[in-house]
Amino acid sequence: MAVVFEKPHALTDAPLHYCPGCTHGIIHRLIAEVIDELGIEGETIGVASVGCSVMAYDYFNVDFVQAAHGRAPAVATGVKRADPSKVVFTYQGDGDLAAIGTAETVHSAARRENITVIFVNNAIYGMTGGQMAPTTLPGMVTQTSPYGRDVEAVGYPIKVCEMLSQVDGAAYLERVSVHDVAHVRKAKAAIKKAFQNQLDGKGFSLVEIVSTCPTNWGVTPEKALKFVESDMLPYYPLGVYKDIYAEGGEE
Amino acid sequence: MGDKVLMKGNEAIAEAAIKAGCRHYFGYPITPQTEVAAYMSKRMPKIGGTFLQAESEIAAINMVIGVASAGYRVMTSSSSPGISLKQEGISYLAGCDLPALVVNVERGGPGLGGIQPSQSDYWQATKAGGHGDYHNLVLAPASVQEMASLTIKGFELADKYGMVAMILADGTMGQMMEPVEIDDIEIKTVEKPWALTGTGMKREHNIVNSLYLKPELLEQKNFERYEKYAKIERDEAMFEEYLMDDAEICLVAFGITSRVAKNAINEARAKGVKVGMIRPITLWPFPKKAFEARADQCKAFVSVEMSMGQMIEDVKLAIECKKPVYLCNRVGGMIPTPEDILSKIDEVGGAK
Ligand SMILES: Cc1ncc(C[n+]2csc(CCOP(=O)(O)OP(=O)(O)O)c2C)c(N)n1
Ligand code: SF4
Numbered sequence: 001m002a003v004v005f006e007k008p009h010a011l012t013d014a015p016l017h018y019c020p021g022c023t024h025g026i027i028h029r030l031i032a033e034v035i036d037e038l039g040i041e042g043e044t045i046g047v048a049s050v051g052c053s054v055m056a057y058d059y060f061n062v063d064f065v066q067a068a069h070g071r072a073p074a075v076a077t078g079v080k081r082a083d084p085s086k087v088v089f090t091y092q093g094d095g096d097l098a099a100i101g102t103a104e105t106v107h108s109a110a111r112r113e114n115i116t117v118i119f120v121n122n123a124i125y126g127m128t129g130g131q132m133a134p135t136t137l138p139g140m141v142t143q144t145s146p147y148g149r150d151v152e153a154v155g156y157p158i159k160v161c162e163m164l165s166q167v168d169g170a171a172y173l174e175r176v177s178v179h180d181v182a183h184v185r186k187a188k189a190a191i192k193k194a195f196q197n198q199l200d201g202k203g204f205s206l207v208e209i210v211s212t213c214p215t216n217w218g219v220t221p222e223k224a225l226k227f228v229e230s231d232m233l234p235y236y237p238l239g240v241y242k243d244i245y246a247e248g249g250e251e
Numbered sequence: 252m253g254d255k256v257l258m259k260g261n262e263a264i265a266e267a268a269i270k271a272g273c274r275h276y277f278g279y280p281i282t283p284q285t286e287v288a289a290y291m292s293k294r295m296p297k298i299g300g301t302f303l304q305a306e307s308e309i310a311a312i313n314m315v316i317g318v319a320s321a322g323y324r325v326m327t328s329s330s331s332p333g334i335s336l337k338q339e340g341i342s343y344l345a346g347c348d349l350p351a352l353v354v355n356v357e358r359g360g361p362g363l364g365g366i367q368p369s370q371s372d373y374w375q376a377t378k379a380g381g382h383g384d385y386h387n388l389v390l391a392p393a394s395v396q397e398m399a400s401l402t403i404k405g406f407e408l409a410d411k412y413g414m415v416a417m418i419l420a421d422g423t424m425g426q427m428m429e430p431v432e433i434d435d436i437e438i439k440t441v442e443k444p445w446a447l448t449g450t451g452m453k454r455e456h457n458i459v460n461s462l463y464l465k466p467e468l469l470e471q472k473n474f475e476r477y478e479k480y481a482k483i484e485r486d487e488a489m490f491e492e493y494l495m496d497d498a499e500i501c502l503v504a505f506g507i508t509s510r511v512a513k514n515a516i517n518e519a520r521a522k523g524v525k526v527g528m529i530r531p532i533t534l535w536p537f538p539k540k541a542f543e544a545r546a547d548q549c550k551a552f553v554s555v556e557m558s559m560g561q562m563i564e565d566v567k568l569a570i571e572c573k574k575p576v577y578l579c580n581r582v583g584g585m586i587p588t589p590e591d592i593l594s595k596i597d598e599v600g601g602a603k
Contacts, residue, residue, distance in 0.1 A: 042452040045321070057458045063447035065320040065459040068343050071313040074305070078317020078325070079447065081301045082275060086321075086449055104313070107306035
């Protein structure tokens with residue numbers, strides 16, 4: 001009988017611990033498919049961050065190091081500099097990458113580290129139970145913004161792709177989403193490009209994936225996907241923010 | 252080879268690290284350790300190594316974690332305020348059982364403190380400066396030659412035990428120039444089957460991690476680490492004794508203060524006072540055996556420190572409070588003079 005659906009080889013058999021309907025699972029699968037398709041499993045090294053995806057090291061069939069909160073790009077810098085022939089990627093949430101780890105994010109981009117950053121923007125701190133994140137939308141209710149994010153009091157969300165597009169060292173920045181099949185396909189293409197860039201020595205590539213957290217948003221998985229489309233995407237427009245190697249790019 | 256050259260202590264550390272096979276250095280500028288980074292920035296590009304000035308000490312220590320997990324020798328250096336920032340990373344290195352060399356060329360504190368020499372990070376270095384139960388190997392050089400030899404030793408011990416070795420020097424040691432001989436050495440490498448080298452599709456994936464959500468497992472990990480520490484306390488303590496055979500008063504000092512103490516001892520001896528010194532070379536493990544052996548012989552101990560009395564606690568523990576232990580100290584960037592020490596010797600009953 002023909003096999004029509006298979007688990008990517010780059011995923012282990014460990015059952016994912018993510019909540020039902022959480023898009024972390026989709027993103028894991030996309031990365032694993034890309035690793036399979038590029039044939040890089042044996043030479044890939046992942047850097048897990050602190051957040052719901054902290055145990056990514058159990059899920060991917062590749063060598064992995066677990067980094068302190070926000071420090072994954074610095075750890076990845078070390079891994080890559082130690083052996084530039086390896087393919088190195090980080091997997092980080094928004095609290096990790098855009099709050100506590102902002103400096104590491106900006107400076108690894110500025111140095112044009114030849115690494116791939118997978119950035120999961122779910123507008124909330126998932127793992128710690130739903131506190132306000134640097135990406136929480138204005139007015140959005142979280143555990144630590146119970147009356148809605150008041151931008152006058154706590155400031156505005158950080159738009160990572162827009163911010164990094166001002167950093168000369170960043171080579172490729174794209175924001176994608178996984179809220180429906182068509183967007184999932186686009187997300188995979190972006191992830192593949194971010195890994196291919198590294199293989200081609202093109203330098204710092206980051207894919208921001210607008211994601212969901214049904215549990216801490218307090219909605220059903222279905223409503224969460226709708227919220228992405230209705231509320232997240234207007235604030236976080238999809239698209240390529242920088243691609244210095246594209247036609248019409250900088251280089 | 253075999254030639255003596257005049258070098259600053261900080262440069263001797265850098266050159267010795269290169270001799271020890273370290274090809275990756277990450278740092279952030281801070282006085283008084285800047286020469287380590289300056290030296291590395293000149294040398295590393297010429298020998299195919301990495302010199303990277305990171306955006307912060309936090310980033311630097313995490314870059315160290317990256318290289319260490321890939322299985323290569325790696326180091327960072329800083330001074331007190333920067334070492335405080337590195338503590339999170341040092342705790343992770345301990346939790347992942349990763350080898351690395353961290354150099355602290357101490358200055359006065361707390362806070363921004365000053366830029367003159369100090370030993371006031373003794374507690375931070377020897378009692379686990381970050382969170383969790385752990386130790387670093389702490390080596391305290393007292394000459395430029397030792398800045399070099401203990402750097403090499405530090406790399407070897409770090410690899411042997413899978414942990415951080417820290418060079419705890421003070422600003423004087425870093426800035427002082429002395430003749431030094433740094434020979435090519437045979438690099439003692441150890442197998443690192445846990446290193447992240449890519450599976451090559453030939454083995455299970457390796458994971459470098461400090462997270463254990465099951466308390467039984469985390470407890471077990473801590474127990475295992477402490478068995479390792481117990482072995483280190485048995486096997487790796489280093490110290491030097493100076494005129495201890497007939498000593499009635501025992502000075503205890505490391506780094507620059509041990510050199511001042513030697514001068515004071517010589518002067519006191521000329522007056523017929525029986526005083527000697529134990530100089531701990533490893534601050535962790537603290538050389539307890541050296542003290543056990545002298546606790547009955549001596550009538551008093553004097554801890555000579557450039558801190559408000561941090562090592563003195565270890566001295567008291569090592570002699571099980573059998574004899575009085577006095578403190579002779581200057582802080583804030585001040586160095587005790589031989590006169591300071593001599594008057595302390597008088598005070599504790601060493602006057603003839
Ligand atoms: C230094 C430090 N501060 C705080 C924490 C607690 N903490 C764990 S996960 C997390 C938030 C993670 O949120 P995010 O990066 O958005 O990822 P998500 O869980 O949403 O996937 C925080 C604050 C920590 N582990 N370490
Ligand atoms: S808490 Fe949110 S981000 Fe974390 S696994 Fe659950 S749904 Fe996903």
